[in-house]
Amino acid sequence: MESLSFNSAQTTVFLCALEEKLPDRRDNRGKKHNLALIICAVAIVIIAGCATTSRIFRFIRNRIDWLAQITGIVDATPISRANLPRLLTQVDWYSLNLILEEHFNFCLEFNASQEWIAVDGKTLRGTTTVEDKQGQRTLLAVTQINKMILVEKPLPSKKAAEVTQTQIMLHHSGLEKGKLTLDALHLNPGTTKQINQAGGSYIIQAKDNQSILKEQLQKLEKTQKPIGSYFTANKGHGRIELREGRCFDVSELEYAQRWANSGFATLIVIERKTRKKSKKTEEISFYLSNQKLNQGQSYQGRELFDAIRGHWQVESDNWIRDVTFKEDSVRTKSENQAQVMASLRTLAMKLLRQAKIPNMMAALDNFCDSNKLLGEFLKKVGF
Numbered sequence: 001m002e003s004l005s006f007n008s009a010q011t012t013v014f015l016c017a018l019e020e021k022l023p024d025r026r027d028n029r030g031k032k033h034n035l036a037l038i039i040c041a042v043a044i045v046i047i048a049g050c051a052t053t054s055r056i057f058r059f060i061r062n063r064i065d066w067l068a069q070i071t072g073i074v075d076a077t078p079i080s081r082a083n084l085p086r087l088l089t090q091v092d093w094y095s096l097n098l099i100l101e102e103h104f105n106f107c108l109e110f111n112a113s114q115e116w117i118a119v120d121g122k123t124l125r126g127t128t129t130v131e132d133k134q135g136q137r138t139l140l141a142v143t144q145i146n147k148m149i150l151v152e153k154p155l156p157s158k159k160a161a162e163v164t165q166t167q168i169m170l171h172h173s174g175l176e177k178g179k180l181t182l183d184a185l186h187l188n189p190g191t192t193k194q195i196n197q198a199g200g201s202y203i204i205q206a207k208d209n210q211s212i213l214k215e216q217l218q219k220l221e222k223t224q225k226p227i228g229s230y231f232t233a234n235k236g237h238g239r240i241e242l243r244e245g246r247c248f249d250v251s252e253l254e255y256a257q258r259w260a261n262s263g264f265a266t267l268i269v270i271e272r273k274t275r276k277k278s279k280k281t282e283e284i285s286f287y288l289s290n291q292k293l294n295q296g297q298s299y300q301g302r303e304l305f306d307a308i309r310g311h312w313q314v315e316s317d318n319w320i321r322d323v324t325f326k327e328d329s330v331r332t333k334s335e336n337q338a339q340v341m342a343s344l345r346t347l348a349m350k351l352l353r354q355a356k357i358p359n360m361m362a363a364l365d366n367f368c369d370s371n372k373l374l375g376e377f378l379k380k381v382g383f
Contacts, residue, residue: 014383015040015071017099025090033079038087039096041067044383046341047348048374049364051326057081059368066371070378088337093154097343104347104382116144116179116203116307119170119186121155121162124327124338136338139165140346141175144310147353150175152346154339167194176200179291181311184209187288192262196290203268203307206286216253217286221269224248227293228301232309239276245269245305247293263290268304321345324361351381 018036026035038060044067045059060067061078068076079087124136137155139162142148153169155162167190170176176198182191184207195202206214226246234241248267255264268287274280287308293300321327325345332338349360355377357363367374 014099014103015073017103018096021099022095023092025092026087033077033083033087034073035087035091037067037071037073037076038079038084039091040071042088042341043344043347044070044374044378046325046344047351047364047377048367049325049361050368051329053085053330053332054081057084060084063371070375085332085334085337088340089334091336091340093336093339093343096340097152100343100347104350114179116181116310117150117175118142118144118181118311119166119175120183120311121166121185122321124330124342136335137162138339138342139169141169141173144181144307144313149346149350152343154335154342163188163191167191170194179307181307183311187213189258189262192259192264192288192290196263197261201289201291203287203289203291203304203311206288212256213259214286216255217250217267217288220248220250220253220267221246221286226269230302230305239274242273243309244271245301245308246271247301247304249293250288251292264288265290265292266301266304268301268308270305270308320349320360324364325349351377351383355381 015036018039019034022035022039024031024035041060042056045056048059050056050059057079064076064078068074119139119141121137121139124138139151139153139155140149141151143150151169151173153165155165163186166182166186170180170191171194176195177200179201180195181203184205187204187206187210192202192204206217208214226248228247230245230247232243234243246269248269249265250267251265253264255262266289268289270285270287271282272285273282287304289304291300291304293304325348327342327345330338330341352360352363363377367377
């Protein structure tokens with residue numbers, strides 16, 4: 001096994017925080033393993049690309065001496081395959097997230113007046129069952145430019161609860177005052193009023209879940225002249241994509257009373273055409289924003305157009321979680337275990353981005369193969 005001179009001072013601070021602030025719900029008579037060490041080890045193993053409980057267990061068992069070295073816990077012993085998921089099920093997720101935020105600075109300062117933030121829910125598919133086809137879900141708020149994860153919050157399995165939980169998250173985090181992109185589920189008077197009255201900005205897609213409102217927007221798009229038009233063309237992977245955006249002033253449109261405090265100001269119509277070999281597709285989408293455009297200020301409309309594209313790109317982070325970190329491969333019936341591991345995957349993604357690593361999958365493979373490379377990375381990111 002590779003030797004490594006590793007300064008464990010930073011890790012010791014993290015371990016001390018876990019031991020001091022993370023409640024241990026286990027019966028004292030049954031404690032065989034240091035809870036802080038196991039949580040720290042699982043975080044490290046996820047950074048090394050191990051996703052399933054079995055792979056995490058084997059990594060800890062096979063490299064326990066190295067883990068003891070870098071954590072400073074000399075009497076560390078490997079946990080059994082059966083006990084590992086049981087321990088994760090008992091971890092206080094809320095306290096763990098507070099420690100992660102404090103130690104790794106999850107909630108970095110950002111310019112809310114400049115950067116758009118994508119708010120999106122994700123299903124942890126490994127938790128789905130025959131009875132609960134939706135499974136456990138997590139809510140993420142991510143900056144569009146540098147993909148900084150500002151907030152992660154567990155969601156009830158029922159998708160309808162996402163609206164209420166998002167409103168609570170936006171209020172408690174203060175993000176309601178920022179610039180937000182959300183999917184069509186959140187086009188409802190409660191959310192739009194909350195953001196508008198808090199002084200924030202939103203862009204939300206209008207779909208058939210608000211059929212009357214969408215019909216109004218479709219009619220306006222056909223009869224009014226746009227106040228701005230924007231165009232992009234992209235080519236890659238054998239596909240050509242053409243996107244045209246048109247902005248319309250909808251501030252004077254008459255809406256149902258329940259939208260009175262939403263501040264609708266601009267409609268953005270996105271027309272997307274793609275061609276791959278002989279296959280062609282066309283689609284048109286409608287988005288509402290409370291950000292008003294001034295005549296002659298074309299950059300304002302372009303910002304809304306780009307923010308819609310940015311939201312889609314942030315949603316593609318789910319692909320990284322599913323493919324690179326193999327989140328969908330993690331099967332568990334425990335809601336708490338699923339959320340704990342999701343938080344640790346979020347930590348891994350944040351640290352990899354912080355280190356400006358362009359190819360995450362290659363990095364995880366290298367870390368899994370080499371204690372030295374993994375140790376150097378942990379030291380670099382202040383683990």
